Amino acid sequence: MRIINIRLGRPAVVTLALLPFIAALIVYAVASDIRLTANPADRLLPAPGTVLTTAGQLLSEPDRRSGDILFWQDTWASLQRLLLGVGISATIGLIFGLLIGLIPVARALLAQFVAVVSMIPPLALLPILFIVFGLGELSKVVLIVIGTLPFLIRDLSQRVLEVPQELVVKAQTLGASTWVIAIRVVLPQMMPRLIQAVRLSLGPAWLFLIAAEAIAADAGLGYRIFLVRRYLAMDVILTYVIWITLLAFVMDWGLRTLSRKAFPWAEAGL
Amino acid sequence: MSFVTVENLFQSYGRRPIIERVNVTVAEGEFISIVGASGCGKSTFLRLLLAQETPTRGEIRINGAAPAREPGLDRGIVFQRYSVFPHLTVRENILAGESFRRGWGRFWGAERRDALARADETLARIGLDHVADQYPATLSGGMQQRLAIGQALVARPKVLLLDEPFGALDPGTRVQMHDFLTELRTQTQMTVFMVTHDLGEAFKLGDRVLVFDKVRWDPQDPNLHGATITYDFDACTGGIPFQTLKEDIHVYHTA
Ligand SMILES: Nc1ncnc2c1ncn2[C@@H]1O[C@H](COP(=O)(O)OP(=O)(O)OP(=O)(O)O)[C@@H](O)[C@H]1O
Ligand SMILES: [Mg+2]
Numbered sequence: 001m002r003i004i005n006i007r008l009g010r011p012a013v014v015t016l017a018l019l020p021f022i023a024a025l026i027v028y029a030v031a032s033d034i035r036l037t038a039n040p041a042d043r044l045l046p047a048p049g050t051v052l053t054t055a056g057q058l059l060s061e062p063d064r065r066s067g068d069i070l071f072w073q074d075t076w077a078s079l080q081r082l083l084l085g086v087g088i089s090a091t092i093g094l095i096f097g098l099l100i101g102l103i104p105v106a107r108a109l110l111a112q113f114v115a116v117v118s119m120i121p122p123l124a125l126l127p128i129l130f131i132v133f134g135l136g137e138l139s140k141v142v143l144i145v146i147g148t149l150p151f152l153i154r155d156l157s158q159r160v161l162e163v164p165q166e167l168v169v170k171a172q173t174l175g176a177s178t179w180v181i182a183i184r185v186v187l188p189q190m191m192p193r194l195i196q197a198v199r200l201s202l203g204p205a206w207l208f209l210i211a212a213e214a215i216a217a218d219a220g221l222g223y224r225i226f227l228v229r230r231y232l233a234m235d236v237i238l239t240y241v242i243w244i245t246l247l248a249f250v251m252d253w254g255l256r257t258l259s260r261k262a263f264p265w266a267e268a269g270l
Numbered sequence: 271m272s273f274v275t276v277e278n279l280f281q282s283y284g285r286r287p288i289i290e291r292v293n294v295t296v297a298e299g300e301f302i303s304i305v306g307a308s309g310c311g312k313s314t315f316l317r318l319l320l321a322q323e324t325p326t327r328g329e330i331r332i333n334g335a336a337p338a339r340e341p342g343l344d345r346g347i348v349f350q351r352y353s354v355f356p357h358l359t360v361r362e363n364i365l366a367g368e369s370f371r372r373g374w375g376r377f378w379g380a381e382r383r384d385a386l387a388r389a390d391e392t393l394a395r396i397g398l399d400h401v402a403d404q405y406p407a408t409l410s411g412g413m414q415q416r417l418a419i420g421q422a423l424v425a426r427p428k429v430l431l432l433d434e435p436f437g438a439l440d441p442g443t444r445v446q447m448h449d450f451l452t453e454l455r456t457q458t459q460m461t462v463f464m465v466t467h468d469l470g471e472a473f474k475l476g477d478r479v480l481v482f483d484k485v486r487w488d489p490q491d492p493n494l495h496g497a498t499i500t501y502d503f504d505a506c507t508g509g510i511p512f513q514t515l516k517e518d519i520h521v522y523h524t525a
Contacts, residue, residue: 166352169322172341174425175371184366184375188357265357265405 046235054235055242070224075243077219078209081137085144086205090198092145093152094190100153101160102186103178111157118150123211130216140212147208148201155200159193160186192266195259199252206248273298273461274319274429279328280496281314287496288314292328294480294499301455301462303476303505305469310482310497312465316431319463320345332429343371346427350434353418354406361402363417364389367424389424396420396450412443416450423454432464436471444468448475472505479503 008016025048032045046054058071099106100114126143133139163186171181213222221240228236259266272295279292289311296302304312317323319330321338329337332344347353354363368385369377377385393399396416398409406414415435422430436444452475455462466472472479481501488494 164352166349167355169320169341170347170349170353170355171366171370173320173343173346173422173427174367175343176375177373180370180372180375184370185355263357265407 043232043234046238051235051238055239058236058239070219071243073219074221074224074240075247077217077223078213078221079247081140081213081220082144082205082209085141085209086148086198086201088141089145089148089152089201089205090194093149093156093197094187094194096153097156098160098182098186098190100157101163102182107157114150114153114157118154122147122208126212126215135216140209140217143208143212144205148205151204152197152201155197156190156194159190163189192259192263195255199255202248202251206244210244272296273300273333275331275334276319277328277331279315279318279330280326281311281318281323282326282496286493289482289498290496291498294502296461296463296478298461299459301475301477302464303472303479304463304465304482305467305472305479306482306497308467310484312482313433315482316347316433316463316465319429319431320347343425344428345431346422346425346429347431348415348418348422348433348435350437354414354421356406359403359405360398360409360417361386361389361393363406363421364392364424367421371425392420392424410443411438412447415439415447419451419454423458423460426458427460429461429463432462434465434467437467444471451475473503476505479505 028045029048032047035042035045036047058069060069062068063070096110096114100110101107122143125146126139129139129142129146133142167185168181171185176184209220210222210225213220214226217223221244225237225240274294274296276292276294279289280287281289292315304315306312314323318325320341321330322341324339331337338345341347355366358366365377365385366375368388369375376382390399390402393402396419398413398417398420401409401413406417409417419432419435436447439447448471464472464475479501480499481503482497483500484495484497485500486495
């Protein structure tokens with residue numbers, strides 16, 4: 001039988017899905033063990049048990065100076081910046097994607113400009129942002145917006161262009177104005193694609209967030225990682241990395257579920 | 271009295287002529303079937319009637335009004351595919367036929383209740399009341415086309431354009447759709463243009479059957495000339511094709 005035709009049952013699928021995770025854990029544990037037997041003071045690959053203990057302390061013990069639990073403070077600070085940045089980006093992207101996709105005049109005016117601007121590496125703009133917007137929250141949020149907006153605009157305007165011309169013509173024969181076509185025909189059909197595009201943007205958004213926090217911040221997941229790097233506190237860094245991964249995964253999963261629940265008509269296709 | 275007047279209509283894409291010298295007049299309430307080889311420009315002709323495109327030359331007038339510059343309420347259309355809105359339920363699709371002309375594309379309050387009641391009546395008439403809350407993707411092809419026709423009729427267009435509306439249906443469903451269309455037409459008396467590849471269907475439903483074809487044919491370059499109306503059959507009497515004699519022939523006069 002050809003390998004492309006081999007189908008698996010549910011238990012086999014779950015087992016196979018878990019396999020790489022287990023393998024990665026084992027590889028880490030073994031490598032850590034080898035290093036620690038050679039040198040018990042080694043800090044590069046702390047034992048899994050050490051990481052767990054550190055994680056427990058990070059999650060529960062308040063900071064001696066401020067009395068706050070820094071882990072949750074960092075999480076809240078980072079999530080605030082991320083959600084604000086992605087939210088602003090999605091809103092602007094939706095509006096401009098709609099304009100460029102639906103209105104030929106707007107397309108002629110803006111499409112090439114967006115195409116060129118999207119080629120600017122956002123991190124290269126970071127110094128300028130810090131100078132213009134200061135070292136506070138604003139520059140970090142703006143970096144996330146600048147980093148994700150061009151992609152969102154281009155992706156969404158492309159989706160608008162893919163709305164069958166027949167539907168736009170049909171709406172006109174029912175007497176719809178440009179405004180009504182935009183809000184009643186095109187916008188609803190963009191929403192599933194918006195969620196799709198936001199899911200794809202979350203990766204870059206985290207990247208820009210952590211980069212900005214690493215350079216200038218007084219709280220945040222990225223800030224903490226780059227702070228403890230100086231003490232080679234790998235157990236702390238690993239805890240934070242796993243936590244960030246988990247947060248990103250949950251967001252992605254949440255958006256996927258939302259899209260499936262909110263737009264049942266998009267599932268079956270036409 | 272001519273209702274739709276097509277005068278010396280030409281359409282080319284780039285340097286390639288698609289239809290040329292089309293002249294035809296249609297009376298109010300007539301059902302015009304359009305047949306012709308694939309790619310000869312039937313859909314193009316419908317797009318011109320719809321004012322989705324402007325002709326290279328010539329003009330189309332409806333009820334003596336100035337040629338339209340964009341699609342509007344007076345001309346309805348049903349395409350072969352993508353004619354209903356996939357993100358609206360069946361009932362909302364019918365409702366859209368009335369509400370899209372409003373400022374926000376919706377009805378509110380008491381007006382909405384009245385419109386919903388009317389939509390349910392329409393759904394009962396086109397036999398879709400049992401699927402009112404489903405999305406179009408869950409309907410069969412025949413039901414989707416019935417919905418598309420119902421939606422177009424709710425907007426009360428003067429002229430209804432149908433581009434191979436039953437092309438994708440099985441023969442049984444097709445016959446049902448013919449009855450459905452005939453029934454709706456006796457109720458509304460609107461002018462209809464229908465493109466089809468099925469000659470039987472064309473003569474069965476149409477009052478007239480227009481044939482599009484190329485009169486000039488260049489063997490070196492088949493794309494050099496466009497198509498025009500080569501036959502205009504009268505199909506009123508039971509669907510038997512015959513051509514009306516346009517001239518007075520003296521022999522037949524028994525004065
Ligand atoms: N926007 C366009 N630009 C250039 N060429 C076009 C355009 N639209 C249609 N054509 C060409 O015009 C010709 C006629 O197309 P049209 O769709 O009107 O044919 P049709 O008679 O409806 O064919 P069918 O029976 O297959 O639907 C085709 O050869 C097509 O390639
Ligand atoms: Mg066609």
